[in-house]
Amino acid sequence: MSVLVYTENWDGKFKKISFELASYAVALAEQMKVPAVALSLGKVDETELKKLGNYGIESIMSDTNENYIGLDNQAIAKAVAIAAEKAGANVILIAHSNLGKAIAPRLSIKLKAGLVTAIHGLPLSLQPFTVLKNVFTNKAVGKVLVHAEKKVLTLAANSFGSQENIVTTIINHFDAGLSNTDFATKIEQTNKVTGKVLLSDADIVVSGGRGMKGPENWAPLEELAELLGAGTACSRPVSDEGWRPHSEHVGQTGKMIAPNLYFAFGISGAIQHLGGVSSSKVIVAVNKDPEAPIFEAADYGIVGDVFKVIPQFIEAVKEIKS
């Protein structure tokens, strides 16, 4: 028996969530008293693979088939299933990322495993296997029992954190034996967001709503984000109006994020907006309306004008950085 953790990479570099996932896998394996094994699919070199050893992973299965770059849902699910059989895994951990959401359900069917997505925290009990996940779009928490012997779990991003724990790692070459016909997704074009902090990876997110009045007013917000090394986000109407790209839209019908710190500038705090951001550890709201519902979700707030507040924030951040 073992815990198998599927670590995602992009262009040969592990994604931030892979280290969080590795940390979780190691903690879960310890709780279950079984080994944790990491699986890496795609061209990832040895130096990069060894980074998993900084998070407690002692054993890695690496299949360097280049075709995985196409992110074919069926092929990746098949490869993970083969690896899970080989590793004798009874728990398979996957990120609750775009790719993780795509493959986990397929994998659960292949393994006849119980699937629980977007879990947070270690199991409350192993017998029966009990985990927590948010439901009703972050409005409530559910305690889920898994009755099947095998489990496929996806971990909510930023819910566990990465924990350094340096060990030596053994890399085992693994070949899932997939052929070219397994890969049906034909990539025509990739638009990779570069040079910016990815929203899903960001520890701090600076977000603006309709109270920002127009796209021409985003410069101070972007300056603040840059100083903080933060990602930028927005409310739905802001992306609907084309003030900001759709990729920045957070909320129930946009991205769900859970950074350590979320700044909401000129956002009223509609329930659908909060659904996507309320798992943030600390929320700061700036709104000129003292009755705005965002203040009920916020930890810190200023009733005031965003255009007066943001410059002061920028000044203060510069002070603490110098």
Added chain:
Amino acid sequence: MKILVLIGNVPDTTTKIKFNSEKTALDASGVQWIINPWDELALTRAMELKENSAGAIEMVVVATVGRQETEATLRKALAIGADKAIRIDTEPKDGFYVASQLAPVAGGYDLIFAGIEASDYNGAAVGGMLAELLGIHSISSVSGLQLEGGQITINREIDGGSQTVKMTTPLMAIVQKGIAKEPRIPAMRGIMMARSKPLEVIPAIEVDVLTSFESFSLPPAKAACKKVPEDQAKTLIYMLRDEAKVL
């Protein structure tokens, strides 16, 4: 060519969530039910595809797993334009249970739409599971879909970007924001026509339940928001560093 759109029946997005006194199930009193937002967008896109297909798409079918009370949702889907509805008569349990109920009726379609997740239990499961049960390809986080001949061009979100990819039928497209601009609102004519469209009710099959909710809780109430006056905004940044320790 035939399209199937999976329809989840969920509480309206503004619903204040309450549970029964044992905290084991949703208290559905006063809840307004709607088509899961992603499924509504998927259905909208399916109707657009059919209308632009010059007859190549013969029909758009919607299917739900649910008790009789979900028929209002299916009727709305018919009013939006679906040609036929299927209801599998049972209480949806977990994602595996729902996907297994759908599998026997979901064969023979060229394109199946599912939403990325249902806004009730946020399972993010049924679409991928059904594709696996049917043995067809799936593609997730789909934010755009064009059809030309047997070729499907998809825009999808990947972690940290987006891609344009080509796929062939049969295909399960698991959709999210962007698949259609705005959900289509049924017109009066559509509502009238929906009454005479077929709504087939199918008995459930026996399926194991692999996961279940033991209980629910509401998140603990947040402590009151600490307010700082506008002209002292700078102190808030210091509080984030020294008190909240997030900077």
